[in-house]
Amino acid sequence: MTSSSVDRTLRAPGRFSKARRGSEPYAFILPTALLITVLMIVPIVMVIGYSFSDNVITNKHPELVWLANYAEVLGDPVFHTAVINTVVFTVGSVAAHLVLGLAFAMMLNTQLLSRFTKALFRTVYILPWLFTAAVIAVLWRLLLSPNGVVNYLLDSTGIASGQVEWLSNPDLALGSVTFINIWAGYPFFMISLLAGLQGIPHDLYEAATVDGANGIQKFFSVTIPQLRPIIISMLLLDLIWTSQQFALIWMTTGGGPINVTEMLSTYTYKLAFSRYEFALASTSAVLVLALSMVLAVFYVRHQRARD
């Protein structure tokens, strides 16, 4: 055996183990990377590709039409209605989620109620979060039916009379579905903010008391600043989730009456599964993705700033 072959023999395991060490981190992320590739990157790239074709899925030989689909979707008055409705529904829901969530969280964090009472309220307040969208839709369709419990109660108490069409009246439908979504979503805020409230050092309130601050001043000068990081994160996440709400809208109003509750999600669904215009549906989905990405960028930047 020559000296050079001995060298190679001795060096080889060292090189192999070095390469192995170098590839170890990649091996760890490999399963996740594969899953993300197959389940996210491939579908997203395919949908973006579809949005530049004349029609896909139902057409064996789709042709490239570049931005024609974007021009068609962006020029559709129903799309404009869907954008406005989505903004109203999302902003209304998120604002109410925050106010209600914060109010209930503060109530559950108060020293004025006994532990039993707080446990009882906590159970009651969290209930809406335990139901799936389908159950919530069925429940509220029954409650808000013209012959439902809500109208019965309003009639009995003299607040309103007759068979109010909460979901079928074009003037009331958007408000009604927003209300249902508020009811379904506030517990998430409540629980997160309650955790935040419980983490605020008591010293801060004591110091504020020594400085002569009243309850309102303590709320705006201690509570809100301390909860600010949580509030911003929750707001951004809720904006993303609520803007994509589909199941609740579809199962309560289907985007109607007329198109007063048409959202970007229902508009996209109808293009895909009612008109079988999968390329236009992909275009609409890409536009929704772009809007969501704006919010996602803000969320990531905020998270980075926190870190």
Next chain:
Amino acid sequence: MSKDARARRGTFRLLGVLATAATLAATAGCAASGSSESSDGTVTLEFAQWWEPELPEGALRGMMDDFEAQNPGIKVNLLSGPYASTKEQLFAGAAAGTMSDVVGLDGAWVSDFAKQGALADLSALMADAGFDDSELASQIQVDGSTYMIPAVNFVYPLFTNDDLLSKAGISAPPTNRTEFAAAAKAVSALGDNTSGWILPLSQEAPNGIQNDVMSWTWASGGSMLKDGQPDLTNDDVKSAVEFVQGMWNDGSIAPGSFTMKEQDKVEEFSNGRVGMMIDSLAHINLLRENDPNLKFSISAIPAEDGFTGERGIPYASWGIGVSDSSAHPAEAFKLVQYLMSEKVNSELSTVANAFPGNTKSVPDFSNSDPLFQTAFDIYKAGYPANEFTGLPVAEDLMRSFDGQFQSLLNGDQSVDETLENAQKEWESQF
């Protein structure tokens, strides 16, 4: 290039290869074919449908066992699921070219599947098999070729609550529009949240346009099409739309129409809050179960005053077709032929509480509700009418008409504007 960089590049290359392989494996996994042939030559057909869960347990499997006994060398694998799942499965299969050999079809899907080339031309398969199609009650055609055969039909007659009508001073179900409007007004006048008629117009499931609105046109022998193209502005459609609008203005329609679905309609009727509804015969048993004391009758949908012609009665079908991608179309058509044969079709319509797709078949109603026999008499006296069957994007046509119709009832536009707008929307889809 450093050793580290080379190792990193090698790792990236490996990752790329693995990702590509995984993607290919995932997509290849979707490309399994329908039928299969074993080494002894036995062909196993896939039959995807939503019928089995809706039939008495074992009924469809029993028919398949009988078919297999009559056709040695052919086995049938039933792929059963709810209607919505079957629809999604078929659309995915049509896109991927993996549709089951024999498929249960809704008439609303046929045009899209046929244009996509996903369904086999049954006219050619019938000719190849020497099948006599004169016994078929109807065939759903696209561009002159048959793509679906209705195996059984579920008709939509008028249901009337006997007690409510009697309380309102109406002794018999209405037979024309004037009688119907008067009866609906009288029942609504009873108060206590009672309404004369119920009209579901939900955008989620817009089949109310087919069953509860257009049915008025068909019941008077009218049509919404001319030479296969939309003709919504004709006098027949206009008259029906004006009639429904009149009922709305009279306050004879139950509140909540704009988001009401078919199940809400059945529920309101079975709760005794509605005097009349147009509904599927398939719901008779459900109504009996919900309230055994509910007294109701069924009759033909009222026609225009003085109309003496044959009445169209809306229907929905369990249709059957063969996949264009089937490797065994001849064997697949044998199954279609078997299900459409006189004896088997009688048996299928009996267990489904429906009416046969074979004109010679007669369902056995001896163990059924007597109202089925009444409905069968109505069915035989008229003709099955559902012009949405076979139209392109049929559900979307209903939905766009629904939007325009809701605008009309909401007072946003006139009848003429409604029909002209709907006509324009429909024309863009044809």
